[in-house]
C-alpha cells in the first residue's frame with residue numbers, strides 16, 4: 001500500500017486557503033444535514049428505529065459466519081455465482097477474471113465504495129479494461145481523475161463551474177456553460193450510449209438478505225438498474241458486513257438510509273436482485289479485506305455496522321471544512337477515520353486525530369456507532385503502537401510529569417509561566433500555531449490558588 | 459453539604475476570576491466549599507492526545523484531593539466529563555468510582571442538585587450561549603439538535619433566571635467551536651476556521667457577550683475575537699450567574 005500521503009492537517013490547510021470555497025462547502029453539507037434533521041424529526045419513532053437497526057446489525061456481527069453460509073447457500077440456489085475474496089487484490093483478480101472470461105474490455109459500474117477501497121478501476125485499467133462510472137457524481141470525478149470526496153455525494157467538493165469546465169474538456173460541452181440542466185443532459189447522452197454498448201455491469205450492494213440470497217442496491221439515478229438490466233453479466237461486490245438476516249429488516253434499514261443520507265424519505269430506486277434473468281450471468285463477490293480483523297477488535301467491531309449513509313460526514317464540522325480528499329482514504333470523514341487505521345495504521349495514524357471529539361457523528365448515525373468514542377480509542381492504540389510523532393511524545397512526557405506533581409506545578413514559576421512553556425495551546429512563542437490566527441490569553445496577576453490562599457484559607 | 463471545588467488547571471492559571479465566581483456562587487447558595495490545594499489537572503489533555511496510559515499520576519492525585527466530599531463541582535463540562543469517564547485507579551477503584559458519581563459540572567449541579575429556581579443575578583446585556591460539546595453531548599447538559607427528542611437546556615434554564623439578560627438564538631445552536639484540546643494546534647487551519655464561523659454566528663446576532671460553561675472553548679473564541687479586534691467579549695457562565703447589580 002502507498003506510504004507517503006499528505007497528512008490530514010496539512011491537506012486541510014491547503015484546502016482552507018480558499019476561504020470562500022470552504023464556506024460554500026460547509027454550507028452545502030450543512031444544508032444536507034438540515035434536511036436530514038427535518039426528515040428524522042418527522043418520524044416519531046426515529047430513535048427507536050435507530051436502536052432497532054443497531055441491534056439487528058449487532059446480531060449480524062455476532063453471527064456473521066452463519067449468515068454468510070446461509071446467504072451463499074440461497075444465492076447459489078438462485079443461480080448466482082458466489083466468490084469469496086480475502087483482500088482487495090483477490091477481489092480485483094476475481095472481477096478481472098470474470099471480465100476476461102467474456103473477452104470484454106469495457107464495463108459500466110454504478111457506485112460502489114468497496115471498489116474504491118480496493119482500487120479496482122486502477123487495477124482494471126492496468127489490465128486493459130476501461131471502466132465507466134455511471135453515477136453522475138462518480139463520473140465527474142472519474143473524468144477529473146480524482147477519487148470521490150464523499151461516499152454518497154462523490155463530487156460534493158466541486159462547484160457547477162468546475163463541472164462545466166470538466167464537461168467542456170471531456171464531453172465537449174460549451175465553454176463557460178454551467179447550467180445544471182444542460183450539463184446533466186450532456187452526461188445523460190454520454191452515459192446512455194455507454195450503457196447500450198457495455199456487456200458487463202458492476203454494482204455495489206447496500207443490503208444482502210441472508211434468508212433469501214437476494215441483494216438490494218439503492219441509487220437515485222437508476223443507473224445500477226440500467227447497467228444491470230442491459231448487460232449480459234452482472235457482478236455485485238460487497239463487503240461481508242452488508243448482510244441483514246431477513247427481508248423484513250429492509251423495512252428498518254431503507255427507512256433510515258435515505259433519510260440519514262439526504263433527507264429523502266426513500267431512495268428513488270431500491271432495486272432488489274435475486275436471480276439472473278434468462279441468459280444473464282450474475283456474480284456476487286464477498287470481500288473481507290480487513291473486516292475479520294476489525295470484527296476481532298472488541299473496541300472497533302461496531303464500525304462494521306455502517307450502512308454508508310454519509311450522515312456522519314455531513315454533520316462533521318471538521319469534514320465540512322477539510323473536504324473529503326484531506327482524509328486520503330476511500331471512505332472519508334468520521335467513519336473513514338475509524339475504519340482506515342484498521343487497514344493501514346501507519347498511513348492512517350493521523351485520521352483519528354482529525355476530530356474535536358464533538359460527538360455529533362455518533363448522534364446522527366442511523367446504526368448508532370459510537371464513532372467519537374472509537375476515535376478516542378484509536379488514539380490510544382496508535383500512540384501505544386508507536387505511531388505518534390516523537391515531538392508529541394516528548395511534550396506529553398513533560399506535561400504529565402508536572403501535572404502529576406503538585407509541588408512542581410505550584411513552583412513552576414510565576415503564574416502562567418510553566419503553562420506558557422509547556423501546554424501546547426498556549427506555548428508563548430511566535431512559532432506556536434495558536435498564535436497564527438489567535439491572540440494568547442493574558443496571564444493574570446495571581447492564580448486562583450494564590451487568590452484562595454490570600455483571601456479564603458483561614 | 460461539603461463541596462470540593464475542582465478548578466481546571468488552565469482556569470487556575472489564566473482565568474482565576476472564574477474560580478472566584480464559582481466559589482462565591484456556591485457559597486451564596488449555601489454550600490460549604492473547599493478548594494483542595496494540591497489539585498493540578500484532570501489529565502484530559504494527555505488522554506485526548508492518545509496518552510491515557512500516562513495519566514495514572516493525575517488520577518491518583520485527583521483521588522487524594524477529592525475523596526470524602528459530598529459533591530465535587532467544576533466550572534467545566536469537558537474536565538468533568540473526563541473524570542466521569544476515565545478516572546480509575548486499580549488500588550482504589552472503589553474511591554475512584556465514588557468520585558466519578560459525585561463529580562458535577564457547575565450548571566447541572568445548580569439545576570439538578572441544588573434545584574435553583576431563583577437566582578439573584580442581573581446582567582443587562584445581549585448574550586449568545588456557546589454549547590460546548592463535551593458538556594452538551596457528553597454530559598447531556600442540553601438536548602442535542604441531532605436527536606428527535608424533547609428540548610431542554612440546563613445552562614439556558616439558569617440564564618433565563620438572570621434579570622435583564624437578553625439571550626439570542628443562534629443559527630447553529632450546537633456546532634463545535636473547533637477548540638478540541640491539542641486539536642487547536644495540531645489542526646490549526648480547521649480549528650481556526652471553525653472558531654471564526656462560530657464567532658460570526660454570534661456577531662450576526664449582535665451579541666455583546668459569548669458565554670458558555672467551558673473556558674477552553676471560550677479562550678479559543680476570545681483569541682479569535684481579539685485578533686479580529688471585535689468588540690464582542692467572552693464571559694464564563696459562572697461570572698454571569700454570580701453577577702449582581704452594582
Ligand code: SF4
Nearest residue numbers: 306307309310312365
Ligand atoms: S458511520 Fe453511521 S452515519 Fe457514518 S456513514 Fe456509517 S452509518 Fe452513516
